[in-house]
Amino acid sequence: MLRSYLRLALFALGLLVGVQVPGFIDDYGKRVEAHRLESEQGLKGFRETARRFFKDDLQALVAHYRVSDDPVMRSDARSVGDLVERARFLEREQRAMRGAWYAQVWHLATAADGELLEETYQAYRYQVLLAPQAIAWGIACALLLAWLIEGGLLMLAWVFGAGQDSRARQRHWR
Incomplete structure (x- = not known):
């Protein structure tokens, strides 16, 4: 007995x-989307500049900043490059979270960003x-x-x- x-x-x-698994997967996806939107907002002005002067090529804008005679622009090239890379990463992460449920689980188990996972876990409320x-x-x-x-x-x-x-x-x- x-x-x-x-x-x-x-x-x-x-x-x-x-x-808990589907709720956690959903929360992680929402967190990725929120970070991606914030990243896009931060790049908004740089995207406009790239559209006007570099045919929408953010990498060309960053390269221009790197070779500029102005030391301030050269200094900012790294920051802008980091913003561009972060936006690309978040876009890839979001694509992974749009896949089938088994692809999402596999992504979370093997390739998810540790920082985003930790944020999601800290904010997760059991449901x-x-x-x-x-x-x-x-x-x-x-x-x-x-x-x-x-x-x-x-x-x-x-x-x-x-x-x-x-x-x-x-x-x-x-």
Whole structure:
């Protein structure tokens, strides 16, 4: 009986953890979008200058700043270049978060920006979504967690001989 309750508790824990996945993915995507919009706002004036003088090529604008005779412009070339690179990075990150759900999960697990992940985690508030995605994630995580832990415990019990009587052990070792 205790084993059944432990299974249920383990299943419930897995379910509650699993329903968090879609919410976290959504929050990360929203954070990326917010940073991207802020980045675009910061580049707005530079984009206008690049449009007017460099045929919309921000890299040409940065290159012009780097070779300028004006030391202030040369100094600002690095800052503008950093802004351009950040905007490109955030655009790539946003494209990754527009993909299929499995691509989003893979991206978060393997290639997501650590700083954005940390920001998302710090601001994340646990929630129980009743959306089909969240329910599917919850059930999948619950089953996987229950299966892994129970399988691991049964494996340990088998290795250490729990559940076998002495006659079965003697027959087995003959």
